[in-house]
Amino acid sequence: MGFDPSFSSRQFKSVGTRPLRPDGIDKVTGRARYGADFNMPGQLVGRVLRSPHAHARIKSIDTSKAEALKGVKAVITAADLPDMTAGDAALHSILENCMARTKAFYDGHAVAAVAAVDARTAREALKLIEVDYEVLPHVTDVDEAMKPDAPLLHENVFTEGVDPRPSKPSNVAKRSQYGHGDVQAGFREADIVIERSYKTEQTHQGYIEPHACVASVNADGTGDLWVCTQGHFVYRDQCARLLGMDISKLRVTSSEIGGGFGGKTHVWAEPVALALSRKAGRPVKLVMSREEVFRASGPTSATSIDVKIGARKDGTITAASATLRYTCGPWYGMWAELGAMTAFACYGLASVQTVGYEVLVNRPKTAAYRAPSAPMAAFAVESAVDELAGKLGMDPVEFRIRNAAREGTRSSYGPVYGPIGIGPTLEAVREHPHMQVPLGKNQGRGMACGFWFNFGGQTCTDINIGVDGTVTLAVGTIDVGGSRASLSLVVAEELGIPYSQVKAVVADTGTLGYNDMTDGSRGTFSSSMAAISAARNAIEIMRHRAAAMWDIPADDVVWEDGQARAKGENHGNLPALSLKEIAAAAPNTGGPIAGHSELVADGAGVSFATHICDVEVDPETGSTRVVRYTVVQDAGKAVHPTYVEGQYQGGAAQGIGWALNEEYIYGKDGRLQNPGFLDYRIPVCSDLPMIGTQILEIPNPNHPYGVRGVGETSIVPPLAAIANAVSNAAGVRMTHIPMSPPRILAALEAEQAG
Amino acid sequence: MVAVTLWGQLRTAAGGDEKLEVEAKDIRELFRKLAERYPGFEPFIARGIAVSIDGVIYRDTWSKELPQGSEIFLLPRLSGG
Numbered sequence: 041m042g043f044d045p046s047f048s049s050r051q052f053k054s055v056g057t058r059p060l061r062p063d064g065i066d067k068v069t070g071r072a073r074y075g076a077d078f079n080m081p082g083q084l085v086g087r088v089l090r091s092p093h094a095h096a097r098i099k100s101i102d103t104s105k106a107e108a109l110k111g112v113k114a115v116i117t118a119a120d121l122p123d124m125t126a127g128d129a130a131l132h133s134i135l136e137n138c139m140a141r142t143k144a145f146y147d148g149h150a151v152a153a154v155a156a157v158d159a160r161t162a163r164e165a166l167k168l169i170e171v172d173y174e175v176l177p178h179v180t181d182v183d184e185a186m187k188p189d190a191p192l193l194h195e196n197v198f199t200e201g202v203d204p205r206p207s208k209p210s211n212v213a214k215r216s217q218y219g220h221g222d223v224q225a226g227f228r229e230a231d232i233v234i235e236r237s238y239k240t241e242q243t244h245q246g247y248i249e250p251h252a253c254v255a256s257v258n259a260d261g262t263g264d265l266w267v268c269t270q271g272h273f274v275y276r277d278q279c280a281r282l283l284g285m286d287i288s289k290l291r292v293t294s295s296e297i298g299g300g301f302g303g304k305t306h307v308w309a310e311p312v313a314l315a316l317s318r319k320a321g322r323p324v325k326l327v328m329s330r331e332e333v334f335r336a337s338g339p340t341s342a343t344s345i346d347v348k349i350g351a352r353k354d355g356t357i358t359a360a361s362a363t364l365r366y367t368c369g370p371w372y373g374m375w376a377e378l379g380a381m382t383a384f385a386c387y388g389l390a391s392v393q394t395v396g397y398e399v400l401v402n403r404p405k406t407a408a409y410r411a412p413s414a415p416m417a418a419f420a421v422e423s424a425v426d427e428l429a430g431k432l433g434m435d436p437v438e439f440r441i442r443n444a445a446r447e448g449t450r451s452s453y454g455p456v457y458g459p460i461g462i463g464p465t466l467e468a469v470r471e472h473p474h475m476q477v478p479l480g481k482n483q484g485r486g487m488a489c490g491f492w493f494n495f496g497g498q499t500c501t502d503i504n505i506g507v508d509g510t511v512t513l514a515v516g517t518i519d520v521g522g523s524r525a526s527l528s529l530v531v532a533e534e535l536g537i538p539y540s541q542v543k544a545v546v547a548d549t550g551t552l553g554y555n556d557m558t559d560g561s562r563g564t565f566s567s568s569m570a571a572i573s574a575a576r577n578a579i580e581i582m583r584h585r586a587a588a589m590w591d592i593p594a595d596d597v598v599w600e601d602g603q604a605r606a607k608g609e610n611h612g613n614l615p616a617l618s619l620k621e622i623a624a625a626a627p628n629t630g631g632p633i634a635g636h637s638e639l640v641a642d643g644a645g646v647s648f649a650t651h652i653c654d655v656e657v658d659p660e661t662g663s664t665r666v667v668r669y670t671v672v673q674d675a676g677k678a679v680h681p682t683y684v685e686g687q688y689q690g691g692a693a694q695g696i697g698w699a700l701n702e703e704y705i706y707g708k709d710g711r712l713q714n715p716g717f718l719d720y721r722i723p724v725c726s727d728l729p730m731i732g733t734q735i736l737e738i739p740n741p742n743h744p745y746g747v748r749g750v751g752e753t754s755i756v757p758p759l760a761a762i763a764n765a766v767s768n769a770a771g772v773r774m775t776h777i778p779m780s781p782p783r784i785l786a787a788l789e790a791e792q793a794g
Numbered sequence: 795m796v797a798v799t800l801w802g803q804l805r806t807a808a809g810g811d812e813k814l815e816v817e818a819k820d821i822r823e824l825f826r827k828l829a830e831r832y833p834g835f836e837p838f839i840a841r842g843i844a845v846s847i848d849g850v851i852y853r854d855t856w857s858k859e860l861p862q863g864s865e866i867f868l869l870p871r872l873s874g875g
Contacts (some may be wrong), residue, residue: 053824174869200803201802201803201806203806203839216802216803218802245875301875302874302875303875305873305875311835374870374872377870378872381872383870407875408873408874408875409875410875411875412874451849453869454801454846454864454867454869455846455848455849455851455869456800456848456849456865457849458849458850460849493872494874495851495853495872495873495874496853496854497854498854499855559873559874559875560872560873560875561874562874640854640855642850642851642852642853642854642858643851643852646849646851742850752875768822
């Protein structure tokens, strides 16, 4: 309460240093407990029966034989998860995704589940469940799904955002539009216009840890859930609503997380595990296999994007437009809309228009993936920008600098920018030594920019000070990338104590107020703001405790450098009291010392990055090798620079996989052909060069230390930067992601054939 | 009185208007008055509207003041990964 989050310049002692992370030893020794590492006495094994069809009506399900099998304790279908979503369409899509109701909408859609005494029995029971399907025509391609004669997923979906409302249902769930100015007039002013179409294939976040949980529901309606998630409070609320439980009676404990990247931002199997436990009266452990993760969790959209950009000979862009079509899976999302908003956000444009189409297809429900939807839009736009610079005979960096958005620019998604960092990242790239490294044979260099919004959100933290002066920081945002270290640094900074004196933990939902999940690059931004607030509240209490110890008015006590000092002539001889001394006296000065904070951390500030990439292409095989890679991004203030660099490198590494190898491949039968890491190849260490990083620190005016989120923007430029590098190396413009060897070879052969 | 700019879908709910003048001191009052004036706004407010004030996006701080002369832009509530 009364907390002022405004930035104020200061000299840091702890923030900006690089201590070891508190969870490091457990993780490298295997002691860290992930979702599947938790067990409860008497727990059962849960298994899910999944549709083998891409699109099918469920005529009936007979579970009687499975229920009769010895060792089976519960079998559930959609009938055990009645609709309690009360008109909430987003929650209903989650419910329908957790367990198919009248139709199976994709290969892998859950149709039933069992809980049994062991895995063998559970698997046997799945085979005994008889599902009578009426197989329906399916569609998995985004462009095919938009055609008037495409197989229809829902009879009740009429395109939103179109006036008048269409009279016929379609797979186009929504049309959105952004922009300003007169693009047609702008194109008429242009000397050169580039117009191209691009495609990107569907990718998965590729988190190493699958979805895993242990659920226990008691006869009195209370329950526990131990789960791998990006947001245990969000999971609690969703599960409670879907199962008709009281929110406060479901306690959710988050495990360590082996990656999420947006894929663990809403529930998938957890309500199923809870429903099984409720029916069986025993705890149930449910762990997805890798195949299930690919088939039935939430990959990103496949896209089809048209871009048109015009410029005068002097290098000024006169107009830009894009039409973006994104798959959503079977249910409505705002994936194309996010693409439409972010596509041209890096540029100051007099005339710009983007149109997004949300397209329903027989693929898994699309989920967020790190700066969701922005990488695909950036791939298309930054490819066209690069090509346009080439046609104009301009250096691609200088061309971007000339057209970059700056303070006062009206963004392509609407608002006017305040102070922003796209210009500084471009200027840093122009001066970066990477740009001067000579290229070898068959090598090409590319660069590209990226944008993401960043968010804050509801946040709650507690600080508890032990009698020995050590400090426990309890946060409610999941630590996905080292935030416990960063937040400990913030508390150490604020209290004026060493980092080693602070222990950060992620509290369960029963012991801390609600927290939004770790998404939108908000973990460190939001929880550091709340931790600062909580620390200042604890300091206020310690100031009063010191006053009590000295028997002087609290107004005469100030907090400086981790100590209480008496001010004024009357108290000049009193020696300072350290946090440790005040903590030791706590039992007799009022009891435990704690600081609490609950707030909404808004004002996260938008984020920009520019990447440089050198790629070598083998013209005989079409294979590629990333030779050099550099990330330049604004962090506002890097609380723990090593983990900021880690976010930069991680985003680039995922982007490299997306750009060069990763894709969902569907057969004509609509079944996923490559649901495993052998056939869906993510980059490993040997595929990557050391990814260089440069952290810019342009303070965020809406955070006390100037912190900005850093987790997502780093995945926005890689697709385009690598496409530009490959195109420059191969001498042919690449327009289809991933740029796998067959696609590169085909492009080379087409170029040679003229 | 603050000038408020609407994103595309909200314009339809506002009868086609792109810009509105609203007497509101903070986001809460803005939403209340918009819902009174345009009942079609209510589902959008329920689904989530983000308010950009001079380029900084606020999703949840309904007590945030709307300074006179600032640029107020309404956007759909966004989420990240």
